Amino acid sequence: MAAQIHWLAVNGRTELLHDLVQHVSDVDVEDAMGQTALHVACQNGHKTVNSTTVQCLLDSGADINRPNVSGATPLYFACSHGQRDTAQILLLRGAKYLPDKNGVTPLDLCVQGGYGETCEVLIQYHPRLFQTIIQMTQNEDLRENMLRQVLEHLSQQSESQYLKILTSLAEVATTNGHKLLSLSSNYDAQMKSLLRIVRIFCHVFRIGPSSPSNGIDMGYNGNKTPRSQVFKVRKVYDVVRKIDVKEMNLTKHAFINQKPHTQNPLELLWHSLDEWLVLIATELMKNKKDSTDITSILLKQKGQDQDGTSIPPFEPSGPGSYENLSTGTRESKPDALGGKQEASADCQDVISMTANRLSAVIQAFYMCCSCQMPPGMTSPRFIEFVCKHDEVLKCFVNRNPKIIFDHFHFLLECPELMSRFMHIIKAQPFKDRCEWFYEHLHSGQPDSDMVHRPVNENDILLVHRDSIFRSSCEVVSKANCAKLKQGIAVRFHGEEGMGQGVVREWFDILSNEIVNPDYALFTQSADGTTFQPNSNSYVNPDHLNYFRFAGQILGLALNHRQLVNIYFTRSFYKHILGIPVNYQDVASIDPEYAKNLQWILDNDISDLGLELTFSVETDVFGAMEEVPLKPGGGSILVTQNNKAEYVQLVTELRMTRAIQPQINAFLQGFHMFIPPSLIQLFDEYELELLLSGMPEIDVSDWIKNTEYTSGYEREDPVIQWFWEVVENITPEERVLLLQFVTGSSRVPHGGFANIMGGSGLQNFTIAAVPYTPNLLPTSSTCINMLKLPEYPSKEILKDRLLVALHCGSYGYTMA
Known part of the structure; x- marks a missing residue:
């Protein structure tokens, strides 16, 4: 009988269940796990049918709070599966809120599953659970996106609920922020907790209530929305950006002249941060002998956290700063010292002890400022903050450049701020900047195990070898950009092979096709090895579309750490980086003209009678025309005083203006995958290394980073x-060998130790294969493996290897 009742409950056969329970004495008959029909009905079925079945069982006397062997009640099961209606029925009919034997509660299950509607029902019957959800934001074991999902749903219910959530999150963030500013707390744990809460806070802040009937405009217009009460952004006319906040329609975030006792919690944290930085700036300017011994005070705090509660570094001065907060947080006031103490350490020790903590709070401050701004715009308040504390922040960065990588993300998103720190950033090792580049490039992307093999067949780029440039352009233009960033899968029409090796070959072939003279996109430079955009590319009617595609290919290659077999002129790398060109760059396309410009700069032209004007004759759509270098240039003579300007303008005309449409189209495609703010971490020489790898193959490095398997050993x-x-074959044949085994003809920056395989770094590997006459070497490009037969002599090995290289380096099967 138990089996029948459970089966009907699982499948929602309410009518039959109703008839059956009329003839049983105990509707709570259990299975081997101690589960009753009510347990299984609460976790299965469609909402309507499920709710009807649950009500039927309850009407028949089912025990609403009966636990199974693990202590899970029917409400527990309803919440574990996000059954909102069922949970509401159970709570309405008196279900108790009980954890299982491991202490897991129904709310824990709702949050873990992101079931916002079911959480809402629980809170309706148990209001105390609201604060429990807020406190869960500090639990690293819970997935952040699930918490966001739950809080997003709750915030949509009403304006008051939305503000309550924001205020509660702000209070928790402030508590964590002040703990972080105390040396008695664990830095890593407290830093992660603060930034996690602030990320959730900013997500909820951006969403806002969606109900059109609430009568409040939650966009960027209007000045009465209560959202500004959560944290304020002062109206700032910044001297750097000259931004008028009124013109940005952000009056709702205007300055609110609040008294200390009404200050919101986050403002207290930002105030503490500001005072810390002011204090450090003051100490930096003081003579060591006269400096206040902050260090001894800070070190003393380390022993004060006996009860596990983090004590803020200093007591607040003035009444009412924190005591009115529901969190009980006390504000950190570094300047509220009872008096000066004798100096016992250099101020630099203070910086080393506080820099990471303060930098994490600065990052949180930036996130909060940014979430109030339209996309792509930096907060005037934050720019003012950086300008105010410029010297201290530079001191932080100089002492520990990794702070840039860990916390100062705002540098990448605001050119005005980036320029203030660029000299420090560029001084960091290339390897560190590469790691920072890829870390930020892939941040926010979901983890993918695609390894260039997407689940959806429609995501595979199917291209034709005989028209690879045009067919690739067509499929890439139609592909989803976000998916291409996550992974690429390429298949050649009529071939079975698909994987990392095929992708690498695709990039290799396309990099050669991009500079194919038939497309007239690029011309060879004077050195014969590099390429420059062709100013006459308009002869190809699709030239701008193809330039955009070329930018996409190089952006994709850089995104996926794939090397391209092409080298550009130094000036074109500068265009990609946004670096101005100079007259020396002209030498790549016209060495003689560059020498003339150099001569003008090196000599006094006052009495030479050159009669140069600020205009030059140049090719415009096949005809020679006089082009002014600046307005009215044809009537402005070049003199000793303005010759430097003339040389720069000529350079810009030859190297930039003449190919501006081509550059713009290329960058449009390139920036689809590589943000301009990230690529500026490098100079033009480093960009070449990133894109094309090392031009020479170091055989000794190759040998050093090779592994052996299937019976082979180095000796x-x-x-x-x-x-x-x-060692004895030609350089070209070495390139063929490298391509035969890895799919790429280039060695990445850092040498063979950094060669990528299908699942990450993968050394070049040689595997033993039993020898048979005329057997050729084969390869598995996805794992960089050469399958080398056990040849009886060196001569046979060389002969068979060269045959394989010259006849088998293109085309892949599933062998």
Whole structure:
């Protein structure tokens, strides 16, 4: 009988269940897990049917609070599966809010599943659970996106609920922020907790109530929305950006002249941060002998946290700053010292002890300022903050440049701020900047195990070898940009192979096609090895579309750490980076003209009678025309005083203005995958390394970073013969060998130790294969493996290897 009742409950057969329970004495008959029909009905079925079945069982006397063997009640199961209606029925009919034997509560299950509607029902019957959800934001074991989902739903219910959530989150963030500013707290845990809460806060802040009937405009217009009560952004006319906040329609965030006792919690944290930085700035300017011994005070705090509660570094001066907060947080007031103490340490010790903590709070401050601004616009308040504390922030960065990588993300998003720190950033090792570049490039993207093999067949780029440039342009233009950022899968029409090796070959072939003269996109420079956009590319009617595609390919290659077999002129790398060109760059396309410009700069032209004007004759759509270098340039003579301007304007005309449409189209495609703020971390030489790898193949480095498997060892005769052959073949054949095994003809920056495989870094590997006559070497490009037969002699090995390289380096199967 138990099996029948459970089956009907699981499948929502309410009518049959109703008839059956009339003839049983105990509707709570259990299965082996101690579950009754009510347990299984609460976790299964469609909402309407499920609710009807639950009501039927309750009407028949089912125990609403009966636990199974693990202590889970029917309400527990309803919440674990997000059954909102069922949970509401149970609570309405008196279900108790009980945890299981492990202490897991129904609310824990709702939040873990992101079931906002079910959480709402629980809070209706148990209002205390609202604060429990707010406190859950500090639990690192809970997935942040699930918490966001729950709070997003709750915030949509009403304006008052929305403000309550924001205020509660702000209070928790402030508490965590003040703990972080106390040396008695654990830095890593407190920093992660603060930034997590602030991220959730900003997400909820941006969403806002969506109900059109609430009568409040939650956009960027209007000045009566209560959202500004959560934290305020002062109206700032910034001297750097000259931004008028009124013109930005952000009056709702205007300055609110609040008294200390009505200050919102986050403002107290920002005030503490500001005072800390002012104090450090003051100490930096003081003579060491006269400096206040902040260090001894800070160190003393480390022993004050005996009860596990973080004590703020200093007591607040003035009444009412914190005591009125529901969190009980006390504001950190670094300047409220009872008096000066004898100096015992250099101020730099203070910086080393506080810089990371203060920098994390600065990051939180930036996030809060940014979430109030339209996308792409930096908060005037934050710019004012950075300008005010410029010297201290530079001191932080100089002492520990990794702070830039960890917390000062705002540098990348605001050119005005970036320029203030660029000299410090560029001084960091190239390797560190590369790591920072890729960390930020891929931040926010979901983790993917695609390894260039997407689940959806429609995401595969199917291209034709005989028209690879045009067919690739067509499929890439139609592909989803976000998906291409996450992973690429390429298949050649009529071939079975698909994987990392095929992707690498695709990039290799396309990089050659981009500079194919048939498309007239690029011309070879004077050195014969690099390429420059062709000012006459308009002969190809699709040239701008193709330039955009070329930018996409290079952006994709950089995004996925794939090397391209192409080198550009130094000036074109500068265009990609947004660096101005100079007259020396002209030498790449016209060495003689560059020498003339150099001569003008090096010599006094006052009495030479050159009669140069600020205009030059240039090719415009196939005809020579006089082009002014600036308005009225044809009537402005070049003199000794203005010759430097003339040389710069000529350079810009030849190197930039003449190819501006081509540059713009290329950058449009490139920036689809690589943000301009990120790429400026590098100079033009480093960008070439990132895109094209090392131009030379170092055989000794190759040998050093090679692994052996399937029976081979480094000392085996076949392996000795192999490396002797590699050292003696031509450089071109070495490139063919590298491409044959890895799919790429280039070595990445850092050498063979950094070669990528299908699942990350993968060393070049040689595997043993039993020898049979005429057997050629084969490869598995996804794992960078050369399958080398155990040849009986060095001569046979070389012969078979070269045959494979010259005949088998293109095309892939599933062998």
